[in-house]
Amino acid sequence: MKIVTLLCLALGLMAPAISAAETQEVNLYSARKEALIKPLLDQFSADTGIRVNLVTGKADALLKRLETEGENTPADVLITVDAGRLHRAKAAGLLQPVDSTVLQESVPASYRDPQHHWVGLSLRARPIMYVVGKLDPSALKSYEDLAQPKWKGKICVRSSNNIYNQSLVASMIIANGEQQTEQWARSLVANLARPPKGGDRDQIRAAAAGQCVIAIANTYYLARMTTSQKDQREREAAGKIGIIWPNQDNRGAHINVSGAGVTRFSKHKNNAVKLLEFLVSDTAQRFYADINHEYPVRADMEPSDTLKQWGRFKGDAVNLSLLGENNSAAVKLMDRAGWR
Amino acid sequence: MAAVSALLALPILVVLSFVLQPAGEVWRHLLDTVLADYIVNSLLLMVGVGVGTLLLGVGSAWLTTQYQFPGRDTLIWALLLPLSMPAYITAYTYTGMLDYAGPLQYQLRDWFEWSYGDYWFPEIRSLPGAMAVLSFVLYPYVYLLSRAAFLEQSVSVTDASRLLGCTAWQSFHRVGLPMARPAIIAGLSLALMETLADYGTVQYFGVDTFTTGIFRTWFGLGDGAAAAQLSSVLLGFVFLLIVLERWSRKRAQYHHVGIRSQPMNVQFLRGWRATLAICACALPLMLGFVLPTGQLLVWAYRAADQIVGPEFYQLILNSIALAAGAALLAVIIAVLIAYGKRLSPSKIVVSAARVAGMGYAIPGTVIAVGVMLSLAWLDNHIDFWFRRNLGISTGLLFSGTLFALVFAYMVRFLAVSLQTVESGLAKIKQSMDDAARSLGYRPKEVLRRVHIPIMRGSLLTAGLIVFVDILKELPATLILRPFNFNTLAVRAFELASDERLADSAIPAITIVLVGLLPVILLSRAIARSRTTTYVERTNADN
Numbered sequence: 001m002k003i004v005t006l007l008c009l010a011l012g013l014m015a016p017a018i019s020a021a022e023t024q025e026v027n028l029y030s031a032r033k034e035a036l037i038k039p040l041l042d043q044f045s046a047d048t049g050i051r052v053n054l055v056t057g058k059a060d061a062l063l064k065r066l067e068t069e070g071e072n073t074p075a076d077v078l079i080t081v082d083a084g085r086l087h088r089a090k091a092a093g094l095l096q097p098v099d100s101t102v103l104q105e106s107v108p109a110s111y112r113d114p115q116h117h118w119v120g121l122s123l124r125a126r127p128i129m130y131v132v133g134k135l136d137p138s139a140l141k142s143y144e145d146l147a148q149p150k151w152k153g154k155i156c157v158r159s160s161n162n163i164y165n166q167s168l169v170a171s172m173i174i175a176n177g178e179q180q181t182e183q184w185a186r187s188l189v190a191n192l193a194r195p196p197k198g199g200d201r202d203q204i205r206a207a208a209a210g211q212c213v214i215a216i217a218n219t220y221y222l223a224r225m226t227t228s229q230k231d232q233r234e235r236e237a238a239g240k241i242g243i244i245w246p247n248q249d250n251r252g253a254h255i256n257v258s259g260a261g262v263t264r265f266s267k268h269k270n271n272a273v274k275l276l277e278f279l280v281s282d283t284a285q286r287f288y289a290d291i292n293h294e295y296p297v298r299a300d301m302e303p304s305d306t307l308k309q310w311g312r313f314k315g316d317a318v319n320l321s322l323l324g325e326n327n328s329a330a331v332k333l334m335d336r337a338g339w340r
Numbered sequence: 341m342a343a344v345s346a347l348l349a350l351p352i353l354v355v356l357s358f359v360l361q362p363a364g365e366v367w368r369h370l371l372d373t374v375l376a377d378y379i380v381n382s383l384l385l386m387v388g389v390g391v392g393t394l395l396l397g398v399g400s401a402w403l404t405t406q407y408q409f410p411g412r413d414t415l416i417w418a419l420l421l422p423l424s425m426p427a428y429i430t431a432y433t434y435t436g437m438l439d440y441a442g443p444l445q446y447q448l449r450d451w452f453e454w455s456y457g458d459y460w461f462p463e464i465r466s467l468p469g470a471m472a473v474l475s476f477v478l479y480p481y482v483y484l485l486s487r488a489a490f491l492e493q494s495v496s497v498t499d500a501s502r503l504l505g506c507t508a509w510q511s512f513h514r515v516g517l518p519m520a521r522p523a524i525i526a527g528l529s530l531a532l533m534e535t536l537a538d539y540g541t542v543q544y545f546g547v548d549t550f551t552t553g554i555f556r557t558w559f560g561l562g563d564g565a566a567a568a569q570l571s572s573v574l575l576g577f578v579f580l581l582i583v584l585e586r587w588s589r590k591r592a593q594y595h596h597v598g599i600r601s602q603p604m605n606v607q608f609l610r611g612w613r614a615t616l617a618i619c620a621c622a623l624p625l626m627l628g629f630v631l632p633t634g635q636l637l638v639w640a641y642r643a644a645d646q647i648v649g650p651e652f653y654q655l656i657l658n659s660i661a662l663a664a665g666a667a668l669l670a671v672i673i674a675v676l677i678a679y680g681k682r683l684s685p686s687k688i689v690v691s692a693a694r695v696a697g698m699g700y701a702i703p704g705t706v707i708a709v710g711v712m713l714s715l716a717w718l719d720n721h722i723d724f725w726f727r728r729n730l731g732i733s734t735g736l737l738f739s740g741t742l743f744a745l746v747f748a749y750m751v752r753f754l755a756v757s758l759q760t761v762e763s764g765l766a767k768i769k770q771s772m773d774d775a776a777r778s779l780g781y782r783p784k785e786v787l788r789r790v791h792i793p794i795m796r797g798s799l800l801t802a803g804l805i806v807f808v809d810i811l812k813e814l815p816a817t818l819i820l821r822p823f824n825f826n827t828l829a830v831r832a833f834e835l836a837s838d839e840r841l842a843d844s845a846i847p848a849i850t851i852v853l854v855g856l857l858p859v860i861l862l863s864r865a866i867a868r869s870r871t872t873t874y875v876e877r878t879n880a881d882n
Contacts, residue, residue, distance in 0.1 A: 033834045034831075035834065035835065035838070036838070053823035054824055055822070056830075056834065057818045058818065060558065061705060061708070062819070064709055064819075065740075065820075068712045068716035069712075069716050069739055070716065070720055072733075072739075074823070088562065160560075161555070161556055161560065166560060195466075197544070197545060197546030198435070198439075198544065198546070199544075200839065202435075205441040206441050209445075210455055231642060237441070328560065328561045328562050335374050336372075340546055
């Protein structure tokens with residue numbers, strides 16, 4: 001018993017001392033993976049002298065942590081990789097509005113919260129991919145077309161557990177209504193080449209290997225395969241794939257953002273805002289574009305060369321908050337449609 | 341002791357308390373659509389993994405204890421190696437090898453000029469695939485515990501059975517197996533609890549189980565209450581397992597009367613028998629370790645562009661320190677609880693320990709949330725009190741510290757250490773205690789001078805399993821860890837979930853390497869305890 005008490009005490013003492021508000025630091029909860037954010041944070045610290053403390057994790061878990069910690073939370077900034085979670089954080093009262101002209105001027109209105117609780121930092125497009133030569137791209141013009149019986153046994157898509165699919169379906173609910181979207185989801189499931197499994201890259205690989213002709217995936221996965229330096233087979237697979245920008249005649253291709261907001265009980269708000277402003281700066285936006293092949297959120301920044309070769313496209317301009325609001329409807333709909 | 345076990349039971353009780361919250365509409369939806377699938381898949385998965393781990397684990401344990409054949413001494417410890425493989429990493433490697441787009445099928449298509457649909461090939465990412473992968477990683481639990489039991493069996497019993505005319509098979513089936521049954525079932529229930537808690541593998545394979553359902557309900561549908569209620573249904577499964585395990589233990593209270601008075605009397609195998617034994621023992625090792633690690637090495641060599649620098653050494657250090665410290669603590673707590681129960685089986689201690697023991701089957705994320713809620717509540721109340729009475733804010737004292745993390749590990753892994761320690765303690769007859777007490781030892785001394793030396797194998801086993809489990813533990817570590825603190829498992833997961841399997845191979849291999857050392861040390865210690873313990877103890881007693 002004594003030993004246990006001692007150990008507990010020792011561990012308690014190892015806890016970082018309660019941080020003083022004066023120190024130049026900012027605490028970050030990030031659903032963006034360390035490898036995809038750390039270099040930027042280091043740059044920020046070098047530029048400003050503000051130390052960044054980082055915990056990465058899954059968005060929902062980080063939200064829960066923020067929520068349970070309440071007003072004593074050490075976190076100043078929350079970063080997620082989809083707008084739905086940012087919306088959820090806002091709805092739960094975990095974020096606060098940020099009044100920054102830099103952010104408002106840099107980020108187009110549809111990629112940030114109308115009440116300034118969060119801003120998008122990079123864009124992620126989810127177009128339709130196909131095996132070049134096995135399909136006439138002009139025969140497939142929209143997400144809705146994927147429901148046509150002629151694509152039976154030709155489509156690969158990952159599980160509906162994934163937030164990217166949930167957001168896509170949420171965007172379709174907004175555009176077409178729930179009933180029509182459920183019908184669409186049923187037909188899509190009937191067209192699948194195999195039960196949903198694996199991640200986005202797996203869908204692309206399966207298409208390249210001939211298991212299906214059409215895959216739905218985020219562009220940066222394909223871009224990373226294309227630029228994979230050491231893995232020749234990945235490059236070969238990616239070389240067989242072409243991109244169809246869907247719904248160019250109407251709402252545009254589905255887009256989500258990775259984004260950030262300042263927490264409601266932030267103890268270093270000034271630093272937090274500085275960090276957000278840094279993340280939309282030229283340096284940071286180039287990093288998103290060149291290292292991870294995401295589309296910069298700023299209209300005046302060019303995407304990476306790999307992305308450029310897939311051409312410009314029209315993105316769905318629906319305000320991303322709505323995706324979050326429709327997320328649970330989307331999940332239920334996919335349950336009913338049998339999309340695993 | 342009651343306080344400690346109650347504290348450890350708290351996070352689970354917090355999760356359970358959500359049962360009282362209404363969540364009618366979502367339940368309706370779940371019942372209408374996916375709940376039946378969750379139940380059926382979870383049950384099938386448990387049956388499959390149960391059969392798989394028994395076949396792989398018990399057979400190899402018996403062969404390596406009763407027979408001598410070339411390579412046996414290596415196999416004895418090597419068979420434990422899959423323990424250090426995170427299940428989801430193994431799942432990734434098998435998919436890499438066997439998937440339609442993988443090298444094997446690619447080569448087959450190339451040779452025979454097949455295309456999609458021309459041929460049949462087992463689909464790895466499926467329910468049977470999940471059963472296989474989980475069996476490959478989890479059989480060491482069964483192997484470890486049943487081997488320890490076979491070793492602790494008095495040699496004279498097996499000898500007697502052979503003298504009385506039993507064939508080798510009969511001696512296994514009628515004597516060795518029944519006597520080892522409590523240990524085998526303890527190992528099996530660990531494997532099954534881990535199966536229930538698994539998220540990574542089933543999620544990647546597209547198999548909808550209770551765990552995937554909990555996360556879908558919580559995150560996708562945004563209904564925490566319904567998710568917690570699903571978790572309580574999961575606890576129902578666990579409760580069933582535990583009852584089953586207790587029941588089997590009660591029916592068969594095997595104490596070994598004779599002590600290991602003779603060195604192991606192993607039979608030498610030659611010729612085809614030896615070959616067969618080697619193959620039977622090498623198979624689990626191949627499937628659970630050699631093949632997946634091989635694939636990891638190929639990935640790491642071919643594509644990884646990660647630099648192994650000082651920052652990476654820090655990861656290794658963090659992982660080892662955390663796992664070793666927490667494993668030690670878990671064993672100490674388990675010994676105290678188990679011994680407390682032996683001395684005076686108070687109802688509170690017993691039931692609190694049992695609730696805490698359920699933690700092993702609950703997905704780490706759910707435990708973590710329970711821990712967060714408990715600690716944040718405590719922190720915020722302390723803070724409130726200090727601010728009101730002393731005018732200073734204490735902030736968060738426990739949340740977001742290593743304490744929170746270690747606390748979560750205790751909740752999650754107490755079952756492992758407790759079961760192992762209990763099954764070790766149960767084999768020591770009460771008359772030993774009585775004898776020691778009548779010779780004037782106080783209970784503490786009995787524990788130190790009689791029980792702990794006899795149980796040394798079990799204690800080391802418990803420590804090792806918890807160490808390796810923590811080394812690869814992911815969900816709780818991910819959520820609860822302090823700022824700027826990473827482990828190997830976190831790194832491997834981050835890269836793998838970003839679909840950068842090649843880069844994740846290096847931390848994954850390092851987890852395996854770090855897990856290797858204690859595995860080797862442990863099996864040495866267990867092997868030694870077989871021949872030396874008795875002598876040491878006689879000396880101590882004199």
